[in-house]
Amino acid sequence: MKSLRVLRIVLWALVLVVGAGAAYLFLSARNAPVDAGPAVYATPFTLIDQDGNEVTEADFLGKPSAWFYGFTHCPDVCPTTLSEMSALLEALGPDADRLQAVFVSIDPERDDVATMKDYVEYFDDRIVGLTGSLENVSAMAKARYIFFEKVPLEGGDYTMEHSASVHLADAGGSFFGTLDGEEPFDTRLQKLRRLIE
């Protein structure tokens, strides 16, 4: 009987330890975006914007930014994300000036400067569109833990698989979090507000 009581105490102690651990993990995960992580968004890159200007990481530091990596031969996920980005900027009102939204082509072989200009400006002329050499785009993606891969389609065509979320960076280039297309619009808006406040 006594051993059963000891066992019960031990089990309750375990519950407490596990609970405290879970609470710690939960709280630290919640706070994670606030703590400045490694400034992966300050890693050097050189790409071309939609007006044909060469830009580097320096052009996007000093202001919080929201990055989406996609391609123009994309029928739904990319146009939806960009039109929602435009709606988010609209919802931020004048505060949208404190955020830089960027669309990076992970299909630079097809997305030239002119295509990018037409594409981003259709959604919102506040969104910057970047393309460049495949080598430079790949280097940027690698530094920022962004996945993309070419997938062949029938008849010699191909499509791209790519990270679907919008990635946020603070003014110093530290990763701040992501916006997920599946989460409510207001949740995404609040994340942006927290980023720029």
Added chain:
Amino acid sequence: MKKLLLVIATLVVMPAAIAHDFDAGSIYIDHPMVEEAPPGARVLGGYVSLHNQGAEDDRLVAIESTAAEKVEMHRSVVTDGIARMTPLTEGIELPAGEMVWLGSDGIHAMFIGPDKRYVAGDEIPATLVFEKAGRIDVTFKVEERATTRAPGHGDHAQ
């Protein structure tokens, strides 16, 4: 879900004269539409709902259009944060008595290489090819993109 409600609302509200549907015997084809894409976009997403009112299962095996180099049926999914698009090479199954909606679960008709820029108000001729119901000519209406909804990206509420 929102889009489905919209479809239902449209069916209820829209007078027969301007309703946009096609009857192919056992298959009822409702509101084929394409979302307007940015200038220079080489792909257009097409959506339509198909109601198999017959007693037999059928299958949408192909979509043809003289307005594009080709039309393929695809499914876009986001899994583990990665956006992927897979061709539906077997076509789209249309079980007897059921409604299948291209536009839910990322399923879409992808018009590849349109012959010109299509804007809201334009119409794109196409032929839906069914295994049993045969070939049916339809018109995809080009419509403006709604900003905060996610077409072909699941029917979750926004």
